[in-house]
Amino acid sequence: MKVTIVGAGNVGATCAQRIAEADIADVALIDIAEGLAAGKALDLTQAAPLVGHSRRIVGGEDYTLAEGSDVVVITAGLPRKPGMTRDDLLAANGKIITQIVTELKQTAPEAIYIMVANPLDVTTYIAHQVLGVPRERIMGMAGALDSVRFRAFIALELGCAPADVQAMVLGGHGDSMVPLPRYATAGGMAITELISSSRLDEIVERTRQGGTEIVSHLKTGGAFYAPAAGVAQMVGAIVRDEKRLMPASVLLRGEYGLDGVFVGVPVKLGASGVEEIIELELTEEELSALHDSAEHVRRTVIRWEEMQEA
Numbered sequence: 001m002k003v004t005i006v007g008a009g010n011v012g013a014t015c016a017q018r019i020a021e022a023d024i025a026d027v028a029l030i031d032i033a034e035g036l037a038a039g040k041a042l043d044l045t046q047a048a049p050l051v052g053h054s055r056r057i058v059g060g061e062d063y064t065l066a067e068g069s070d071v072v073v074i075t076a077g078l079p080r081k082p083g084m085t086r087d088d089l090l091a092a093n094g095k096i097i098t099q100i101v102t103e104l105k106q107t108a109p110e111a112i113y114i115m116v117a118n119p120l121d122v123t124t125y126i127a128h129q130v131l132g133v134p135r136e137r138i139m140g141m142a143g144a145l146d147s148v149r150f151r152a153f154i155a156l157e158l159g160c161a162p163a164d165v166q167a168m169v170l171g172g173h174g175d176s177m178v179p180l181p182r183y184a185t186a187g188g189m190a191i192t193e194l195i196s197s198s199r200l201d202e203i204v205e206r207t208r209q210g211g212t213e214i215v216s217h218l219k220t221g222g223a224f225y226a227p228a229a230g231v232a233q234m235v236g237a238i239v240r241d242e243k244r245l246m247p248a249s250v251l252l253r254g255e256y257g258l259d260g261v262f263v264g265v266p267v268k269l270g271a272s273g274v275e276e277i278i279e280l281e282l283t284e285e286e287l288s289a290l291h292d293s294a295e296h297v298r299r300t301v302i303r304w305e306e307m308q309e310a
């Protein structure tokens with residue numbers, strides 16, 4: 001199996017490392033910066049004898065490298081700086097994504113696409129518009145990351161093994177995301193039984209601000225270790241046909257009462273991509289938060305379309 005990663009910056013290169021070192025697939029790295037992808041691919045290749053995998057990792061600027069890809073991950077684009085929202089990246093990243101998917105439409109038309117660049121739900125929409133692939137073959141990675149942040153903070157609170165915590169975050173990838181404490185468990189126990197509701201509110205808020213907290217530490221960019229872990233989980237689910245259940249930003253057509261918008265909901269990921277969209281019975285409050293979040297995404301899409309007309 002072959003995965004192409006466009007953008008060999010912090011997120012892209014870390015994705016390449018995780019995917020090759022976990023023996024998930026061969027990797028082609030593409031970046032506009034001359035020599036960056038080729039250099040990082042070579043560096044990763046040289047680590048292989050020590051790390052113990054036999055994956056082929058190549059890199060360059062040319063989109064022919066993407067030919068024959070089963071999965072394409074797009075991480076190219078500007079990251080946030082302190083004080084910026086993800087939506088502030090819209091004009092720059094919208095243009096970058098349009099240019100990249102126009103190239104990929106020629107060289108990797110059969111691939112399954114995973115978008116990463118922010119604002120996530122809107123770059124996924126833009127890529128879908130250009131690629132015109134069925135909705136099963138294009139999704140955004142955000143819920144996998146937001147959920148893992150929620151899980152990590154719950155594990156810190158309980159002082160328990162992070163792997164024992166399960167939790168889910170729905171909605172758009174931004175301040176309006178919708179963590180669902182009602183569905184979170186630790187060792188099979190409902191966390192609503194283990195953590196007070198006031199403390200849970202604080203954990204939910206820290207999850208919402210999880211990316212911003214890291215940007216404020218790093219100052220020059222955003223998170224990449226956990227985002228790359230989220231991408232590797234999704235890629236693994238697809239190339240190994242694992243039927244994993246996790247949230248992803250997908251095009252809704254009536255599910256959850258939403259239509260024509262990409263937003264994070266639980267899905268089943270396997271060899272065909274998004275094999276199922278799972279519709280949960282949400283409470284009135286949860287559903288209304290999901291609709292507010294989707295409305296925010298929709299307004300950002302309209303802003304993008306207005307920019308194109310201007």
Ligand code: NAD
Nearest residue numbers: 007009010011031032033076077078079116117118141227
């Ligand atoms: P980075 O600056 O380290 O890397 C971005 C790379 O994109 C650079 O190497 C740059 O040369 C490349 N690039 C720019 N324009 C390009 C083009 N036209 N063609 C090919 N490559 C191009 O940034 P990063 O930290 O890796 O973040 C990348 C993106 O991912 C950002 O938009 C960031 O906000 C987003 N992100 C999303 C999530 C998520 O949960 N969805 C998480 C983390 C980061």
